[in-house]
Amino acid sequence: xxxxxxxxxxxxxxxxxxxxxxxxxxxxxxxxxxxxxxxxxxxxxxxxxxxxxxxxxxxxxxxxxxxxxxxxxxxxxxxxxxxxxxxxxxxxxxxxxxxxxxxxxxxxxxxxxxxxxxxxxxxxxxxxxxxxxxxxxxxxxxxxxxxxxxxxxxxxxxxxxxxxxxxxxxxxxxxxxxxxxxxxxxxxxxxxxxxxxxxxxxxxxxxxxxxxxxxxxxxxxxxxxxxxxxxxxxxxxxxxxxxxxxxxxxxxxxxxxxxxxxxxxxxxxxxxxxxxxxxxxxxxxxxxxxxxxxxxxxxxxxxxxxxxxxxxxxxxxxxxxxxxxxxxxxxxxxxxxxxxxxxx
DNA sequence: GATACGTGGAC
DNA sequence: TGTCCAAGTAT
Numbered sequence: 259x260x261x262x263x264x265x266x267x268x269x270x271x272x273x274x275x276x277x278x279x280x281x282x283x284x285x286x287x288x289x290x291x292x293x294x295x296x297x298x299x300x301x302x303x304x305x306x307x308x309x310x311x312x313x314x315x316x317x318x319x320x321x322x323x324x325x326x327x328x329x330x331x332x333x334x335x336x337x338x339x340x341x342x343x344x345x346x347x348x349x350x351x352x353x354x355x356x357x358x359x360x361x362x363x364x365x366x367x368x369x370x371x372x373x374x375x376x377x378x379x380x381x382x383x384x385x386x387x388x389x390x391x392x393x394x395x396x397x398x399x400x401x402x403x404x405x406x407x408x409x410x411x412x413x414x415x416x417x418x419x420x421x422x423x424x425x426x427x428x429x430x431x432x433x434x435x436x437x438x439x440x441x442x443x444x445x446x447x448x449x450x451x452x453x454x455x456x457x458x459x460x461x462x463x464x465x466x467x468x469x470x471x472x473x474x475x476x477x478x479x480x481x482x483x484x485x486x487x488x489x490x491x492x493x494x495x496x497x498x499x500x501x502x503x504x505x506x507x508x509x510x511x512x513x514x515x516x517x518x519x520x521x522x523x524x525x526x527x528x529x530x531x532x533x534x535x536x537x538x539x540x541x542x543x544x545x546x547x548x549x550x551x552x553x554x555x556x557x558x559x560x561x562x563x564x565x566x567x568x569x570x571x572x573x574x575x576x577x578x579x580x581x582x583x584x585x586x587x588x589x590x591x592x593x594x595x596x597x598x599x600x601x602x
Numbered sequence: 603g604a605t606a607c608g609t610g611g612a613c
Numbered sequence: 614t615g616t617c618c619a620a621g622t623a624t
Contacts, residue, residue, distance in 0.1 A: 300620040307610065308620090341608030344622075377622045397620045415603075442620055451618070452613075481617085510607075549607055588609060605624085612617085 259430045262407075262464045263437060267430070269460035270440035275447070277305065278312055283436055290363040291322045293388040294352075297380045298345055305446075311340050325350070326357035331504075334513050335585025343587070347513050348375025367393045387435035394426040395438035399445025405476035406449060406467035413477040421476075485551045489522020491590065492532045493541060493597045494560040494568070499575040500594070501533070501568060502584060510548075511587045517594070518573065522553065533569065536562035542596045546589045557593050 271283045279296030281288050295315060299308040314336060319325040325333070330350060337346035351374040356363055363370070367385035370376050376384070382393035396404075401414070404421045412420065429437055448455045454472045456462050467475045494501040505516050510523035521530035532538060541559040545552070576584050581594060 297620065302607090302619055302621055303609080304611070304619055339609075341610090342621085344607065348622080375622070379621055383620070395620085398618080399620070439620090446620085512607090547609085549609090550605075607622090609619100611619095613615105 259432060260428055262461060263428050263430045265460045265464070266440045266444065267433060267436060270436055270443065273443070273447075274436075274439070275305075275443055278309065280439065284433070287388050287390070287435060290365075290384060290388040292316070293384050294322075294363065294376075294380075295349075297383050297387075298349055298352075298375055299340065301345060301380065302342060303340060307340065311337070321361065322353050322356050322363070323361045325353040326361075328353075330513070331515075331585075335515065335583065338514065338585035338587055339591070341588075343512055343514055344508075345375060347507070352376065363388070365389045365391075367391055383438060386429075386438045390433075390435060392429055392431050392434045393438075394422050394429060395434075395441070396422055396425050397442060397445075399442045399449075400425055400438075401476055402451065403441055403445045403449045403461075406454075406472045407461065407465050409466035409470055410475055411477060413479055417476060484547070486554065487522055487551050488554045488556070490520040490532075490556045490558050491517040491544075491593050492519065492534075492538075492558050492560065493517060493593070494534060494565070495578075495597075496565050496575065498579070499577050500581070500597075501565075501573050502576045502586075503533075503573040511589070514587050515576075515584050515590075516586065517590050519555075522555070532558065532560075533572070534560060534562065534564060534567055536560070536564055544589065544592045544596060546592065553589070555589065555593060557596055559597065 274283045279288060279292050287293065296308065296312055299311055318336065319328055328350070333350055334343070334346050337343060355373055367381050370384050371381035379395065379397050382395045385391035385393045386395050401421055404424050405417065408424060410417050410420060448459050452473065456468055456472060462468060465472070501518065502515050503518050505511050505514050507513050518533045538558045539561055541557040544555040544557060546555065578598070586594060
């Protein structure tokens, strides 16, 4: 085994984080279902945010077969607030694909890579952690650790092939899953984006980037400014219930329950019409930052009583005293909070 | 390779 | 307070 890998595993044996989806260092791996579920939730999402969602999903759908027969609406609602909702849609598609093969996950990186929602990272992570395959697990933590070890001047994303080659070279045949998790723990607790704790690092003696200033690595391209968009959302209330719709299956907040809106997501100009003609009044503004634009959402309150003109089968009346269960994404949860606060 | 796709925490 | 960013994937 490579000496660097050995140092890292020794460090992991002493310092591994205790996480709900993880086995202790050297212990038999968790069930593939748990590894897969946690890895999908952890895509671009912090450990702290995932914790309660992982517990909720595992309690409600203890096995992949349970998840495969779940109602889409329940799964989407359970995912609400976690973000990147394509993950929830792919989670269901993947569970059903696994159920179709008897509820048994494929055990190789290449076969896992064919499942919905499993890209290069997740396929390698599940293969290494759940099945002990020697696969190159490269996430943002590992990229940072590797770029610093090599003092890699080439900027991302072009540097990824060199990083992947280095990670593959370092990954041991013994305990590849622990090695992957050790690299990620190191990146998140020691080799951090800002103020890395080199004095605590088990790989300091191997690190080319330490002397040059580890924070220089990895080199990243400049960020683009986020444009601003405006839109309107429509609050229609009747007898202690609000009118909710289901968003289209793709695109922004796809597949999620929502307030009706004017199409800001698709057009960006907020040109769409309210679902009811008649009297509307402004009810405040919600500001919400998405990955690639900032939204200023004008909440519009309906003050008429022509509810029967709502297009049938395009939405549902949802009781206000159970609004938490609707599974609104954060943007619309904020808007609902505003609408209900205005009534006081 | 570039872009769309959420959210909340850290500093 | 605004900026950066996180266990990425699909197209």
